[in-house]
Amino acid sequence: MRTIKVSKPINNKNKKNTVVKMPAKNKTSWDGYSIKPRKEMPDGLWLACPACQHMLYRKIVDKNLNVCPECDAHFRIDGPTRVKQLVDVGSFEEILADLTSLDPLQFEARGVKYKDRIKVDDDAKGCEAMLTGKAFIRGRGVMLAVMNFGFLGGSMGMVVGEKFCKAVDQAIEESLPLIVVSCSGGARMHEGVVSLGQMAKTSAAIGKLDEAGGLFISILSDPTTGGVSASFAMLGDIIIAEPNALIGFAGPRTIKQTIKIELPEGFQRAEFLLEHGFVDMITHRKDLRKEIGRLIDYCGK
Numbered sequence: 001m002r003t004i005k006v007s008k009p010i011n012n013k014n015k016k017n018t019v020v021k022m023p024a025k026n027k028t029s030w031d032g033y034s035i036k037p038r039k040e041m042p043d044g045l046w047l048a049c050p051a052c053q054h055m056l057y058r059k060i061v062d063k064n065l066n067v068c069p070e071c072d073a074h075f076r077i078d079g080p081t082r083v084k085q086l087v088d089v090g091s092f093e094e095i096l097a098d099l100t101s102l103d104p105l106q107f108e109a110r111g112v113k114y115k116d117r118i119k120v121d122d123d124a125k126g127c128e129a130m131l132t133g134k135a136f137i138r139g140r141g142v143m144l145a146v147m148n149f150g151f152l153g154g155s156m157g158m159v160v161g162e163k164f165c166k167a168v169d170q171a172i173e174e175s176l177p178l179i180v181v182s183c184s185g186g187a188r189m190h191e192g193v194v195s196l197g198q199m200a201k202t203s204a205a206i207g208k209l210d211e212a213g214g215l216f217i218s219i220l221s222d223p224t225t226g227g228v229s230a231s232f233a234m235l236g237d238i239i240i241a242e243p244n245a246l247i248g249f250a251g252p253r254t255i256k257q258t259i260k261i262e263l264p265e266g267f268q269r270a271e272f273l274l275e276h277g278f279v280d281m282i283t284h285r286k287d288l289r290k291e292i293g294r295l296i297d298y299c300g301k
Contacts, residue, residue, distance in 0.1 A: 049073055065285045074242045074285055076222060079131045079148030082181055086289060087135040087144065094133035096166055101128065101159050107190040114190040121151045129184070130160045132167040137179070138293035140301075143171040145180045147228070153185035156227050161198030164232065168205040177215040177301045179292060182233040186226015199231040206235045215301040217292060220270070220279065222246050234278070238295055240288070241270035241279045 046055050051073035061068070065085055066075040077085070083092055100118070107114035122128070129151040135144045145167045147154040164180075171178040188195040209216055218236025220229075222245040230249050241247060248255075248268035256263055266272045273279045283291045 050075075067285055072243065072284075074222060074244065076149055076183065078150040079127055079146045082146045082183075082221075083131060083133075083135070083144065085285070086146075086179075086181070086292075087137055088139065091136040092133050092144070093135065094131060095170070096132060096163050097127075099128065099159050099162060101157055101191070103190070104194055105190070105192050107192075109190075117152070117190070127151065128159050128163075129154050129157065129188075130163045132163040134170070134174075134176070137296075138289055140293055140296045141174075141176050142179045142292075142296070143167045143174075143176045145178070147181060147183045149183045149185070149223075152188060152190075154183050154228075155185055155188035155195070156198050156202075156231075157188035157191045157195045158198065161201045164198075164202050165205045168209050171214055172209055172212045175214070175301075177217060177296050177299075178209060179217050179219070180232065180236070181219045181221060182224040182228050183221045184224060184226065184228040184233075186228060196227065199227045202232040203235060206232055210237075215296070215299050217295060219288070220245055220247050225249065225251065237299075238281075239279045240281050240283050240291065241273065242285060242288075243270060243282055245270040247273055247279070 045058055047058055047061065048055055049068040049071060051068060052071035054068070054070040056068065056070070061075070066077045066081070067073065068075070100122070103113075103115045103118075105114075127148055130145055130147050132143070132145045135142055137144075145164055147160075167180075168178060170176070187198070206216060216236045216238075218233055218239045220233060220239065220241040222242060224233050224245065224247045226249065229247060246268055247270060250258075252263055252268055264272065270279060270282050274282055281291075
């Protein structure tokens, strides 16, 4: 038996410290009273909103399209989840699913090789930094390209460039609208100048789509930065942003340190860019499917 000392008297008659016998560990009863074993809380049932700090039940958040039910903050979501939310059920036909990144520079940082990092991220997220394929959105056929932030921050490397250009080519061949959802930290440093070359490559592909009279709807989610924002993300015929999405080339801290002036409040957020004409509209995630369908019909595509 374990014992503990109680400094406060149990009753008025005994003023001295009293030794109380406690049940041993793993016992299920004590002086005739049953003790229920404490249940462990499964991991992942709750999460804290990064904006309002409310504790949220994950199932409710998932049902709400990964949007906080308290403050309406739009959480970052991975590529497969985005595809599932956007397309009609069972309509997504992925292309170039087996395309994987190479290691042209034999890059290594902090003792971790790029080729090993690719494998770890691929195992965890199940896809590269972009998913592309043909799908239907509210019955309208589209070519869809969705960036996956969970894979190396959605960074743009040779695979992203190749998948994007293939999606553009197929959109031209089949006269389909191109819908691209950006969510990226920029170019992939692991591939050096090869990744930087994807900016010109993807921009040229959009030029071909424009010459063919195609429709390109660009959707900017949080974050859309770096080489992605400096290339195809800002070249859409129609540019839609999710609420409060961070959109820009360099981050606010880097810009502030470079130009040495105080930045306006809300700088590089979707609402600021809408006010200054960089995006055409801000659309809540729950309305995105409906808005895409409306725009395709309006443009006659």
